[in-house]
Amino acid sequence: MEMTIKDAAKAYLDANVQPGSILLLTTDDGSNRYSTVGGTCAIGDKFQFVALTADDPDYDIAVTNNAGLTIKTNADTQLYLSNGLILDRVFNQLSLRDDSGVLDSAVGLVTYTAEEKSKLDLKQEMQTLGTRIC
DSSP states (O other): OEEEEOHHHHHHHHHHSOTTOEEEEEEOSSSSTTOOOSSSTTTTTOEEEEEESSOOTTOOEEOEETTOOEEEEOHHHHTTOOSSEEEEEETTEEEEEETTEEEEEEEEEEEEOHHHHHHHHHHHHHHHHHHHHO
């Protein structure tokens, strides 16, 4: 998978993401542990970047890009992406589009340290365990 990152988007990411971070491109629709949305009403039409200080093995698809950033996604998110992926910054928002048109005109950016991600993983494990018990 390949993405073109426009200069304005690269400048924004450079200013807001620690050097060496791993960026995950994922949906923000309630379908994954990084989603900030409580429901699934926005399936496939809301995206976010999650900046991590450590790798997440669940995101194993590399997104090559012209900005030299480490970006990864997973198969669940890849379903909603097609050729010609472009990240830009329009009207002070990150905008993601592909050959089909605009995918999201307000892509979010969330950052986690390794410790915060560990707590997030533990929370997800507890929720999963809770659903097995019920």
